[in-house]
């Protein structure tokens with residue numbers, strides 16, 4: 001019985017299927033809002049599902065001379081990481097004092113899986129543009145991970161030194177969300193920008209810059225493999241704002257969380273649509289010098305309890 | 307299963323723009339399609355950058371000895387099923403260039419073409435009408 005429940009939680013709710021369906025819906029919101037900003041009409045609501053279905057039923061091609069195993073492993077890594085991440089997030093929010101031990105360190109590693117998948121897939125596909133994309137993805141990952149980790153450290157300090165997810169949420173329920181303080185706001189800004197980069201949305205869509213290197217690491221993918229990449233991206237669009245809400249904005253075990261989620265997503269889309277793309281060296285400098293300093297100030301403020 | 311496949315293909319045809327030596331006027335008209343005025347994303351049509359992701363190839367221009375092998379290669383790289391849409395008088399027939407030594411004939415001599423959209427260049431409305439008619443007939 002227990003095993004059935006565990007499998008259910010990973011595959012149906014809140015794991016893979018639920019997250020994918022909601023995430024695909026959120027990508028429709030993304031496309032629709034983008035279209036409205038461009039003064040266009042935009043796609044109908046079922047568009048992401050139609051795209052996904054079509055990709056599932058198309059031919060999957062494996063480029064000549066590429067490493068077949070790695071090429072197909074790439075998309076799967078990110079998908080598995082995101083499914084486990086979904087289960088942990090939901091478990092921790094709805095049952096924060098439960099025995100399920102989920103700590104931030106595991107989450108940091110799970111969040112590293114999609115970029116690793118993209119790097120592996122891109123380098124395995126034997127296409128010059130894909131390898132340029134993969135190397136840019138790697139650089140970008142190192143760029144945004146440093147401030148992201150510093151911001152998480154300041155959250156850990158605010159939670160009284162606990163790295164357990166449940167305790168972070170319990171601490172916020174006891175003394176109000178961490179967001180309502182100076183260091184909380186700084187951490188929120190830093191994590192928000194890292195989310196933008198993790199989703200590789202403009203201004204940080206350097207790895208897949210459409211106008212320079214076409215689709216970057218995805219260029220050789222077709223059919224099911226491409227569908228899995230798209231779905232991982234959609235799941236991230238759903239899970240990363242939820243992660244921000246749960247570490248800084250008091251968890252999402254209430255109805256307000258839906259509004260908060262939509263607010264964060266619309267903010268992400270607005271940033272995406274009103275900015276130009278940075279070069280990879282500019283992005284690195286932006287994250288290490290600018291945002292890195294900001295997050296360090298946040299860490300010091302958190303240390304003095306501000 | 308077949309119905310689902312067809313529905314998905316009809317509702318989200320991603321197009322790859324294959325310019326094989328056109329005069330570029332057809333290309334400009336194609337780019338009009340994705341701009342706000344005609345906005346073909348309403349029908350789920352998206353312009354993408356890699357033939358691997360494509361469901362339809364928009365071919366423009368007169369095919370000649372140099373471009374023929376490249377065009378065929380892109381056609382082979384596109385995962386099937388895929389539509390080939392010939393846009394402009396140049397792609398439907400070699401237009402005024404027929405007597406040239408370098409022209410190797412219209413597209414349908416070398417690969418199956420599903421839709422012909424004549425005009426020099428065709429209006430965006432014409433292209434939308436052609437694509438929608440072709441999708442309806444599928």
Ligand code: SF4
Pocket residue numbers: 328329330331332366367368393394395396397401425426427428
């Ligand atoms: S059909 Fe006309 S507009 Fe189009 S490529 Fe040929 S000459 Fe140019």
